[in-house]
Amino acid sequence: MTTKEFYxxxxxxxxHSKLDRPDDSPKGPLCILIHGFTGxxxxxxxIAAQKAMNDCGISVLRAEMYGHGGSDGxxxxxxxxxxxxxxxxxxxxxxxxxxxxxxYLCGHSQGGLLTMLIGGMRRDDLKAILPLSPAWMIPEGAxxxxxxxxxxxxxxxxETLVNDELELSGDYIRxxxxxxxxxxxxxxxxxxxxxxxxxxxxxxxxxxQKAAELYQNAKLVTIHGDDHCYTRHPxxxxxxxxxxxxx
Numbered sequence: 001m002t003t004k005e006f007y008x009x010x011x012x013x014x015x016h017s018k019l020d021r022p023d024d025s026p027k028g029p030l031c032i033l034i035h036g037f038t039g040x041x042x043x044x045x046x047i048a049a050q051k052a053m054n055d056c057g058i059s060v061l062r063a064e065m066y067g068h069g070g071s072d073g074x075x076x077x078x079x080x081x082x083x084x085x086x087x088x089x090x091x092x093x094x095x096x097x098x099x100x101x102x103x104y105l106c107g108h109s110q111g112g113l114l115t116m117l118i119g120g121m122r123r124d125d126l127k128a129i130l131p132l133s134p135a136w137m138i139p140e141g142a143x144x145x146x147x148x149x150x151x152x153x154x155x156x157x158x159e160t161l162v163n164d165e166l167e168l169s170g171d172y173i174r175x176x177x178x179x180x181x182x183x184x185x186x187x188x189x190x191x192x193x194x195x196x197x198x199x200x201x202x203x204x205x206x207x208x209q210k211a212a213e214l215y216q217n218a219k220l221v222t223i224h225g226d227d228h229c230y231t232r233h234p235x236x237x238x239x240x241x242x243x244x245x246x247x
Contacts, residue, residue: 001020001021001022001023001054002020002021003018003019003020003021004018004019005017005018006018006019007071008063008089008090008093009089010066010085010086010089010090011085011089013066013071013072013073013086014071014072015063015064015065015066015071015072015086015089015090016041016063016064016069016070016071017061017062017063017064017090018041018061018062019059019060019061019062020050020054020059020060020061020062021054021059022054022055022057022058022059023057026099027099027100027101028057028058028059028099028100028101029057029058029059029100029101029102029103029104029127030058030059030060030061030094030097030099030100030102030103030104031053031058031059031060031061031103031104031105031106031130032060032061032063032087032090032091032094032103032104032105032106033046033049033050033053033060033061033062033063033106033107034062034063034065034087034090034105034106034107034108034111034114034115035062035064035065035068035069035107035108035109035111036107036108036109036110036111036112036133036135037109037110037135038068038075038166039068039069039108039109039110039111040064040068040069040070041062041063041064041069042069043229044229044231044234045108045132045229045230045231045234045237046062046108048230048234048235048237048238049106049108049132049237049238049241050062051238052237052238052239052241052242053106053241053245055242056241056242056245056246058104058245059099059100061090061093061094063086063087063090065078065082065083065086065087065111065114066078066082066083066086067082071086075166075167076160076166076167076168076169077169077171078172079169079171079172079174079175079176080110080113080114080117080138080139080172080175080176080179081175083110083114084114084117084118084121087105087114087117087118088118088121088122091103091105091118091122091125091126095125102127103125103126103127104126104127104128104129104130105118105119105122105126105129105130106129106130106131106132106241107130107131107132107134108132108133108229109132109133109134109135109202109203109228110135110138111132112131112132112133112134112135112136113131113134113135113136113138113181115129115130115131115134116129116131116134116136116181116184116185116188116211117179117181117184118184119184119185119187119188119190119192120183120184120185120186120187120188121184121187123187123188123189123190126188126190127190127191128190128191128192128193128244129188129190129191129192129193130192130193130194130195130241130244131192131193131194131211132194132195132196132237133195133196133197133200133202133203133208133228133229133230134194134196134203134207134208134211135202135203135207136181136207136211137203137204137207138176138179139176139177139178139179139180139181141176142154142172142173142176142177143176143177147161147173147176148161148163148166149163150162150163152173154173154177157170157173157174158170161173182214185211185214185215186214188215188216189216189217190217191217191218191219192211192212192215192217192218192219193218193219193221193240193241193244194208194211194212194218194219194220194221195208195220195221195223195230195237195240195241196208196209196220196221196222196223197222197223197224197225197226197227197228197230197232197233198222198223198224198225198226199224199225199226199227199232200226200227200228201227201228202227202228203228205222208220208222219244221240223236223237223240
């Protein structure tokens with residue numbers, strides 16, 4: 001196993017990244033792996049997913065999005081548009097790596113939402129996508145006026161959205177209101193693996209079920225009794241990824 005740490009440039013924004021390669025073989029598949037809202041690349045569930053892919057001979061490019069982890073930008077100023085631009089830059093970077101044969105994309109929570117969006121946008125580049133506990137209810141919540149348990153007037157968006165733990169710019173809401181994930185779901189016809197705990201406290205399990213129904217070629221793996229970050233049964237989440245890549 002080799003790990004390289006570096007930054008990927010996205011219009012002057014540095015995206016903190018790590019490339020984990022299972023061996024020194026000259027060619028092979030690669031999966032881009034993206035954390036969720038408030039997350040980073042070293043979280044236990046992200047590492048578990050990375051190791052599961054490495055076990056299958058897949059290199060993993062972990063990338064932290066704007067305002068998260070070691071990347072540039074302030075958390076409160078991040079938006080889904082910024083994340084989409086970041087992810088497109090990471091895909092472009094990965095495509096230029098001389099050892100990459102097939103390219104995959106995996107993301108957790110808001111990173112799962114991002115995976116669904118980029119899947120539709122870059123359908124010709126991605127052999128499969130893996131949304132984990134995908135938080136694709138975020139645009140719906142932004143339009144209805146309740147996000148992260150914080151109510152607001154969706155027609156008169158506040159300049160900031162604040163609770164006891166975090167602060168977001170109103171632009172996060174404004175951007176999210178414009179996004180319709182179903183459009184990108186319809187564009188993507190490749191294989192999709194959705195892994196979702198049915199005791200998810202952050203993203204209701206029904207969103208995993210609904211996504212699996214809407215995709216043309218999706219498999220939903222339910223982790224019974226597990227939460228948003230698979231803290232109760234991390235091995236089952238990892239096993240689902242291994243099984244997907246071993247088929």
